[in-house]
Amino acid sequence: MKLIQTVKRRMGNEGEDGNEPVAKPSSGSTRGPNVRQVETPFPALPMLRDEPPGDRAELFRKKLEACRRVFDFSTETFQKDKEAKRLTLLEIVEHVNNTRNCFNESLMQDVVDMVGANIFRALPAKDRSVMSISDPEDEEPTLEKAWPHLQIVYEFFLRFVVSNDVDPKVAKRFVNQNFVLKLHELFDSDDPRERDYLKTILHRVYGKFMALRAFIRRAIQHTFFKVIFECEIHNGVGELLEILGSIINGFALPLKEEHKDFMTRALIPLHKVKSLAAFHQQLSYCMAQYVEKDHRLAYDIVFCSDQS
Template identity: 40%
Template sequence: MGVQNNTPRASPRRKSTTLQHLFDLDSKTATVINGKKIGTTNIGSSSSSNLENEEILSSISFCTFVFTFTDPSECASQQELKRQKLLQLLSIVKSSKKPLHDQVMSSLISMISLNLFRPLPPPSNTSSAAEFPDDEDHISTFSPLWSHLQLVYDILIRLVINTDPRLLRGYINNQFVVNLLALFQSEDPRERDSLKNVYHRIYSRFTFYRSFMRKSMNDVFLHYVFETERHYGIKELLEIWGSIINGFTVPLKEEHKLFLMRVLIPFHKTKGMQAYHRQLAYCVSQFVQKEPVLGGIVVRGILRYWPVTNCQKEVLLIGELEELVENIDPDQYRKLALPLCLQITRCLNSWNSQVAERALYIWNNEQFVKMISVAMEEVFPVVVEGMEKNLKWHWSKSVRQLTENVKVMLEEMDPVLHSKCLEEIELRESKAHQAEIKRKEKWDRIEMAAAQHHNQHQFLQPPHFLCVSH
């Protein structure tokens, strides 16, 4: 059966359907005595209110029918009529100066739920959404329902903004919030962006749901990090968290510190990190800015999850470490200098020129150099050896040039220690060379002895005769 037969018919057009006209009718029913308006009659007020509610309920009833936009039997005129009805409802919600009637509010929330909370289609792309972080076409599928969904989201966010949360509490409950969170799996970036705005508004205004909403988001994160590594809305959810963390008071609660250690830091190991690294780095930096003592935990966590073969992730993590150094508690410099420099040195020796150059550029950061200067005796031997390797073996001319510039800077920082490190490197290389010579001589003697033994065995062995019968 076609959609036309199932779709509620449009309400008969009354003389006027606008709120302004209804308010004008209200004012015309006022009682006048001796030329003075002393009030409105109850009959006029009641009838206008009923008329208004009937118009709204009629529009809501029509909008409860959900079009698929893929069924050829659906009528385009009916789809457009629903869009017009949604626009009317949006206008009413925006302009309403008083809370909506309970029946209207209940019907409106039911209509919103019917339109939004639908089964999402299976992923159109079997690859992980984060494998193409720079190409939106590969990871985005635009929903044909969006012309209606956009207006439904606009109505919902206007309700959240304009209505007292205590009045909405009976309609927007925990299950409603959970259903919204599930929609972040939508492949349509436009829907995820609208969801982000709605979800964040609910978090801001519905203070009594905040703990539940944080826990619900944490469950999504943990499921993503430790089980599936598939979710389209991680970037948007991290943007919400960035705003939440920004509002945390100091000292931070233990719950929030655990979120940093158990959720945000393990995010650095996921294969899709490039797609949302900017949002992740912002969340982490907010924690360190609020409590610099957490910098040590964060740096060690990032080093623990350092990628082995993903050069793009390495470049991003070097930049994140550089930003973190700006906010780390200086009391932790000595503890962090050596492990941080070990990783940076491995990166500047990388055969990937982008990784090597990014690791060398970090030496332009004054705060990083200040950290190194606190533990010069421990750090210099590692760094100087890494620089010498680059100058001797690296294939990239630009990397060798940058290495030369850093080497000059290290010489100026502590000429005596730098010379001492070079002498130790030469001594180790000399010992290694002598050991290699001895090893080769030993193998030569073994080969000569084996050859002599083989010759003697052949000389002493009696000849073999082969008998052939005719």
């Protein structure tokens, strides 16, 4: 019950009955070419709690493998199998909550494979030009139809990232640059619930995997450059700026030149983009964090913002 309540709390715009709100119809499937319709029934595996402790690791692996199957939520097919997978996902989250050392090295590849199979997908194509900009309050976000599964997968991966049993020196072979880059690309999702999970997870990855920190900053900078120089619209700029706000707050003094360059090249020019209203509050917070670190940067911010 605690797990289900936690999951419901994270879905901020659900109704009281726990059902997913009606989503605005999308122009195409968000699963793209990654959809794998399952022709065989979802495997009926025994409950983890009913197995002897010595057999649970192998059963856990089998459940992870089973949950790599992806269903198409744009159709009404395979309803029983979809529900069976949802319950299995809930069970493995409950299992990791109550089991020590369940994320051992031999299972890390299975964990990352299952998560990747579910969340990495083609996002729906849309008009990214400045002519398409409208007031965000004028239209409802397009919600991900596969959210009944995706949400629990994100919850599971969050538990993996924050687990004390996961040694970053070992896990970095699985949560590597390629994985993080694919995770970063999902910030362009139309669904604000998904972007909120991604924000929390990427921030935790940044804090835990020190070897990935510079790479994550470069990935964020590249996204901002596309918004600045290619006039693209990106759904996740606000969430990425929220992560940066915490990162900037943790910068050591005196500030490194690379951090000052990031402010000058990637943050200040964001003040001039057409979609500024969508993330102005988060951007202002980042600027304030820089000024708190070094008051002399206030002149650079005001002068460069006026000239950019």
